[in-house]
Amino acid sequence: MMSGLRMYGLLFRASIRSRMQYRFNFWFSSVMTAIISIVEFLMLAVILLKFGHINGWSLAEAGWLYSVLSLSRAIYRTVASDVHNIESYLVSGDLDGLLLRPIPVLTALMSRNVSIRFGEVFQGIAILTVSMSALMREGQIGWLSIPLTIFVIIAGALLLFSIGLLTASAGFWLTRITELQNITEDAARTAVQYPVSIYPRWLQGILVGIIPVGFANYMPGLFVLRGDTGWWMLPLTAGIAGALFALALFVWRFGISRYQSTGS
Amino acid sequence: MKPMITVHQLSKSFRSPLPAPEGPFRGLRTLMSRQYTEKEAVRGVSFSILPGEFVGYIGPNGAGKSTTIKMLAGILHPSSGVVQIDGLNPHRDRRQVARRLGVLFGQRTQLWWDLPVRDSYDILAAMYGIGTERKDARMDELADLLQLGEFMDTPVRKLSLGQRMRADLAAALLHDPDVLFLDEPTIGLDVVAKRSIREYLHNINVELGKTVLLTTHDMDDIEQLCSRVIVINRGTLGFDGTIDELRRRIGLPTLIRVTYRQTPVWPPADFNTDHTSLRLAEVDGRMLTAECNREAISAMEALRLLEQYGDIEDVHMEEPHFEDVIHKLY
Numbered sequence: 001m002m003s004g005l006r007m008y009g010l011l012f013r014a015s016i017r018s019r020m021q022y023r024f025n026f027w028f029s030s031v032m033t034a035i036i037s038i039v040e041f042l043m044l045a046v047i048l049l050k051f052g053h054i055n056g057w058s059l060a061e062a063g064w065l066y067s068v069l070s071l072s073r074a075i076y077r078t079v080a081s082d083v084h085n086i087e088s089y090l091v092s093g094d095l096d097g098l099l100l101r102p103i104p105v106l107t108a109l110m111s112r113n114v115s116i117r118f119g120e121v122f123q124g125i126a127i128l129t130v131s132m133s134a135l136m137r138e139g140q141i142g143w144l145s146i147p148l149t150i151f152v153i154i155a156g157a158l159l160l161f162s163i164g165l166l167t168a169s170a171g172f173w174l175t176r177i178t179e180l181q182n183i184t185e186d187a188a189r190t191a192v193q194y195p196v197s198i199y200p201r202w203l204q205g206i207l208v209g210i211i212p213v214g215f216a217n218y219m220p221g222l223f224v225l226r227g228d229t230g231w232w233m234l235p236l237t238a239g240i241a242g243a244l245f246a247l248a249l250f251v252w253r254f255g256i257s258r259y260q261s262t263g264s
Numbered sequence: 265m266k267p268m269i270t271v272h273q274l275s276k277s278f279r280s281p282l283p284a285p286e287g288p289f290r291g292l293r294t295l296m297s298r299q300y301t302e303k304e305a306v307r308g309v310s311f312s313i314l315p316g317e318f319v320g321y322i323g324p325n326g327a328g329k330s331t332t333i334k335m336l337a338g339i340l341h342p343s344s345g346v347v348q349i350d351g352l353n354p355h356r357d358r359r360q361v362a363r364r365l366g367v368l369f370g371q372r373t374q375l376w377w378d379l380p381v382r383d384s385y386d387i388l389a390a391m392y393g394i395g396t397e398r399k400d401a402r403m404d405e406l407a408d409l410l411q412l413g414e415f416m417d418t419p420v421r422k423l424s425l426g427q428r429m430r431a432d433l434a435a436a437l438l439h440d441p442d443v444l445f446l447d448e449p450t451i452g453l454d455v456v457a458k459r460s461i462r463e464y465l466h467n468i469n470v471e472l473g474k475t476v477l478l479t480t481h482d483m484d485d486i487e488q489l490c491s492r493v494i495v496i497n498r499g500t501l502g503f504d505g506t507i508d509e510l511r512r513r514i515g516l517p518t519l520i521r522v523t524y525r526q527t528p529v530w531p532p533a534d535f536n537t538d539h540t541s542l543r544l545a546e547v548d549g550r551m552l553t554a555e556c557n558r559e560a561i562s563a564m565e566a567l568r569l570l571e572q573y574g575d576i577e578d579v580h581m582e583e584p585h586f587e588d589v590i591h592k593l594y
Contacts, residue, residue, distance in 0.1 A: 010390050018378040021419070099339045102362040183389060236448055256353075257341060 007103055011111030015081070019115065033119030041066060043129055056196040060138075061225050063131030066193050068149065071124035071187065071218045072156030074117040078159050082112040084185070086168040090175050097257070105256055106165075106249075141225060148224045151234065155241045156216035160189070163211060163246035165252055172255030182212070188213045215240050267312040267353070268443060268475045269336065271549060274345035276306040276331050301531035305331040307499040308345070315442070315508030318469045318476045320490035320560060324594045328499040329479055329519055332499060335476075337367060340369055349443060366436035370480075373428060374435055375420045381431050382416045385438060399438075405536035406434040412462060426457035444468070444476045483587045502593060507586070514538065514592050516542070516584035520566060524550045528574035542566050550577075 019026055044066060048059040057065070077084065086109065092111045098108040132149070132243040137139045165182045187209045196204050196218040208214035215237050221231040282299040306328040313319055323329045335347055336339040338354030338361055346353055354361040364450055367374070375384040389399040407413050410430040415423055423431060429449065435445060449465065450458045470477050480491060486493060486507070493504040493510055503510060527550055535544050541560035545553040552573070556566045567579065 007391065014376060014379065014383065015389050018376060023380045039521060050560070095370065096339050096378075098368075099358065099368050100337060100362055100365070100374075101391060102359040104359075204567070259340070 004104065004107060004179055008107050008111055011108065012114055015114035015143035016110055016116070019113075029115070030118040033117060034122050035119070037070065037120050037123035038126075039124065041070075048146060051249050055195055055198045057197070060131045060134035060140075061221070062195060063127050064135070064149075064225060065217045067124045067126075067128035067196060068221070069189065069193055070158060071128065071153045072160055074124060074158040074217050074219065075092040075153070076164065078114070078116050079121075079157070080107045080110040080164065081114045083161075083164055083168050084181070085113065086171050087175070087177050087181075090171050097121045099256075099259075102236055106252060115263065135225065146225050147221075148234070152217070152224060152237065153239050155220070157243040158245055159212065159216050159237075160185075162248040163188070163247035166244070167256040169248065169251040184211055192217055212240055212244070233264055267313050268315040268317075268350055269313040269477065270313065270348040271332070272310045272345065272346040273338070274306055274309045274332065274335060274342055274347060275304065276328075276335060276340065276343045277302045277304045279303075282472050306335070306342075306496075309496065309499075309506055310345075311494055311500050311501065315475050316469070316473050317492060318466075318490050319478065319541055320493045320517040321477055321479045321554060322481075322493065322497070322590065323496035323502070324484060326444050327496045329496055332496065333447065333477075334481060335367065337445060338362070346360075352556055363439060364442050365445065365446045366439070366441035366443070368432055368436045368447065368449050370446075370451040373420060373432055375428075375431060377421050378419055379413070380417045380419055381423070384420065384435060385429075388435055388438050394439060402438060402440065403434075406437060409467070410434050426454070426460075427460060427511065429453065430464075433461070433546070438466070442475060444474050446476060446478045446480075449478070450480065450482055454581070458482075458484075465489055465518040483585075486526040487531075487586045495590075497594060506533075511584070511586075511589055512559060512591070514589045515557065515559070516589055516592065518558050518563075518584065519582040520554045520556050520563070521582070522552045522554070522567070522570050522576050523580075525577045526550065526574060526576035528552060531550070539569070542569060584594065 041063075044062065048054055048062055053059070053190075068127050076250055082089070083106070084102040089098070090111070095105070098105050101108060115191050128149070130140065132145065135145075137144075163184055164181075166239065167177060170180055174180070188207060191199070191203070191207055192213045198208055199207070204214070208219065218236045219229075220233055223230065266295070279300045280299045280303055292310050295333065309328075309332060321329060321333070331340065335342050336349065336354060338358040341355040350364055352361050353365075354365075375381065376387065385399070385403060389396075394402070407416070410433060410436055412430060415427050415431070418427075420431065421543065433449070446465070451463055453461065465478075468474050469489075476489075479484065480486065490507065492506055493500065493503065495510075503513065505513075528547070540555045543555045545555050547553075552570065554566070554570065556563070563581065566577065570576065
């Protein structure tokens, strides 16, 4: 019997092979996503350049916040591709087919329609490199920040995945969850692309306490970039990501057992 | 012999919001409504299937067929009752049961759409933990049985329906499951393809001893393949027995068409009241059509009765179509 990870790897590769059957689309969409991601950041950069800083955060710092989040998201969406698209499975009844396989439904869903987000990864690394080298030149951060940044990116990916999984689990009851995803995934994530301190207190509270995307970049960023707070911020970030992940898995499993399916 | 599939007092009801009564803003009020309606899709169904049986599971649309099958496959969990496949609970032990179960959906493929057929089998073999040697041996058997050789390297999306059905059947059998669920396996196939698939299915059951549960709307499938038929209607079991028993229960008559040498003497008006097991339906020139209940009167006796009205030149007997039997049952 295949172990979970090997099974995932096998399905993942099969999914890629399926995609590569359509060569033009594969390369074209990778290039397009890269361009779109870069343009998105340029819009932010233009604003920051004009004002020099945003709420006390310099352009380089804002670039770090932005790219760390971007890379976390790219990892999450590459590793767990179709979890985000669960609504189409629920509406069409295709989830049934997955339930007939001797593998966990989550594994099956994560490995379908895989698209390695080269574009976003490229953009994220580019901006991150530029931002961090600028900060290092100014002496604001040292070499230690590199492994710390990688840690933050991975924790952030787990955090985003957990939020996505929780939202997807809601689909077992609600079926149509696009609007919910707009809030928990898209809106929340877009909000933390900018330093959270620019928002009113109540919104900050939401972004850190209720949908804790703030912990994907801003909160650990306080420590890594500025030395604020303390070393405890890093295990706290990992702890929150882990706890949310455990909760998400629990709700997911519960949702599967309550699954109602379509008519035929 | 221990049954392979057991279903006992199985029930499933679905809750859905009650639509608000007619009036302004009905849609909005429905959205806010806290009232639910319970729909009982399946009510107290019980049956058991022994290993090696080929059972047809039929019912009109909306009868609760798919719901029962989904509970058997572990996709839905029952509201109440017991479901067991080979002693296991398909909902609780989903993955274990999945290894013993092969499912064929006529309307949907379980193969990887964009990849060559061969790749799907490789992936499935890995999924079910089948080693390379065993997989190759199995593939040879199945390729032989189902004639897959010609399209093993073709992407699934390019296969014809008949080819895809065969490929899907092989996929369902690859891990050598004890139980097969077939859902509309001959839908959309031409006459030749239907016959071949039926032949394969028959062989699989007879030679490999698989237990098969077939759901279909094609009554020829049932007639040719199934030793036993279970009928579900409006959520409850309507009938459970052999096809012959079903015919007898419904009691549709055999039609006897007799052609006389000359126009027959018109039978007396009270023929039908005198005879209960033979009924005259119509007379058309030299041809007389009679309905005969074969339980009560033998064909020979019926013919002897009909001979009274003239010299019989030709006889044509028609058994009731199975479809008509089912129609009456529904």
